[in-house]
Amino acid sequence: MADDPFENMLAQMDRAEEYADVDHGVFERLKHPERTLKVTLPVELESGEVEVFEGYRCQFDSARGPFKGGVRFHPTVTQREVEALAGWMTWKTALVDLPYGGAKGGVICEPKDLTERDLERLTRRYTEGIRRMIGPEIDVPAPDMNTNPQTMAWMMDTYSMYEGYSVPQVVTGKPLEIGGTPGRVEATGRGVSLVTERLFEYLDRDLSDTTIAIQGFGNVGSNAARLLDEGGANVVATSDVSGAAYDPNGLDVAALGAHVDAGGLVEEYVAGEIRGGASTADSRWDDPDQITNAELLTLDVDVLIPAAVEGVITADNVDDLRASAVVEAANGPTTVAADKALTERDIQVVPDILANAGGVIVSYLEWVQNAQEFSWPLETVNAELERRIGSAFDKTVEQYDTKELPDLRTAAYTLALERTAKAHEYRGLFP
Structure with a gap:
């Protein structure tokens, strides 16, 4: 399908393969997500009705580090879309050289039809559904379409209740009062x-x-x-x-x-x-x-x-x-x-x-601050964002110019694929 986002991502990868220094066997591995979880989410709405929602969490590739990726609430969410977005996140984190793999989550719903209480219950139910596959060193969710710092606060609290202590670094994009970082929203x-x-x-x-x-x-x-x-x-x-x-x-x-x-x-x-x-x-x-x-x-x-x-x-x-x-x-x-x-x-x-890598760059900076239990001022966060995304832009343009590649997308993909493939090659294939 031409409008299938996952096929779109695979085609972008295929276009870059001839220019990337990647073993074909490793390249084929990079086309497949490691796992995708589908969860069924019965929620008692404020109206008294019980509605059953469906949600997903895809973990695409962990060769470079813990999974990282947003959670979206939208009526058009599909498993294929979530898997494509998790793949794009994998290449994004590799391109801007963050020690992460890629993930993505989504719930099929129309947020405009839900009250604040409904959204809280849905978020907590979804968090419980995926909590066995998330964690500060495993998979760190963040906001995406129709989710925000409040959503992340509910996710963090739900996860923390099961752990028995506060775990701010399980998500990023949180409110400042519970471990968020200035500069993340913008x-x-x-x-x-x-x-x-x-x-x-x-x-x-x-x-x-x-x-x-x-x-x-x-x-x-x-x-x-x-x-x-x-x-x-x-x-x-x-x-x-x-x-x-x-x-x-x-x-x-x-x-x-x-x-x-x-x-x-x-x-x-x-x-x-x-x-x-x-x-x-x-x-x-x-x-x-x-x-x-x-x-x-x-x-x-x-x-x-x-x-x-x-x-x-x-x-x-x-x-x-x-x-x-x-x-x-x-x-x-x-x-x-x-x-x-x-x-x-x-x-x-x-x-x-x-x-659009600015969001995950600052999410990484928030995660690092949480791990250190030390917060940085906005000026430090913005300066580090500018340094990292500027470096990624410069390396992409250098790849584009020196290798005479057809376009900037191919240049970006060759860098991301080579970095991810190199991590796979060093780690080998278990068992």
Whole structure:
């Protein structure tokens, strides 16, 4: 299936194999997750009804260290998607040189239809279901789509209750009060912003002359938009499930962010229901136009940042894309067919395993602080994030240039596959 995320990941691996210094036998091992657990989760809802949910946890590869990966709550979660995301996490942690393997978890649900109490009960039931396969030195979950620091607090507490003592390092992305680290919430968006800046330095172009469209204004998209806007870039479009806002002269990112943070939708903002405050009354800002998410993808901009879900740039719409470069803030937003078309058109694509690695980098820093029982200030966390993701970008570009590879994704995959394969070769095959 062309829209199967796992097949998409395998195709990306296959494309890199001819350039990677990896034994074919080891390469074949890298295509298979070590294990996937399916759990059935009966939950008594606040309404008094009992609903049975399904959840998954996939542990893809542990050659380089404990498993690491987020947990998402979404109605479209499937086992194949979770396994693909666990694979992408494996290559991501290897690319940015963290001592982790890759994992991912998910629960099939519609969070908007659940109360806060329902979500707590579902989270605790899911944690109990997977607790035998997680742990500070085994597998460390984190937030993902529709999960947040509160979700991680419930997971940490549930695990700790079974252990009989507090275990903050079992998850990352926690609230600061129970072992979280400053900078974690905005880390993925900050990483996207840093990588976009690096890309324009590499292309010898000025970020201040850049127009950017961001599909998705959740945690990742909104933080990337804010930081790029503060860095001088011109964010001309962004979106959520309700639709997209577009102004070729630039959006008032701060005002839109405040509106969304207060629970509002982009559609409401465009309609003017919330605007009119001090910032939006400023004559610098025009009224944005309402466009669709599909139209946002085809805007004539310097950079397109897909920051929503996987599989949005496809063979059906890739010919209509007019962006000069794509920075993949979401996991797997570009299908293999679309990827080939973009390469043929010399459109640079910064792959997801590099572009959105800021979250797992800062999760690692949180995990290290928990293990040391010592906290770092925000400046230290942000500086280490910038150093690590900058180094990964530089090594990817060096691989791309020196080996004359077809695209940046292939360069990133060759590095990640070689590092993971080398770990397998040193460890050998048991028994």
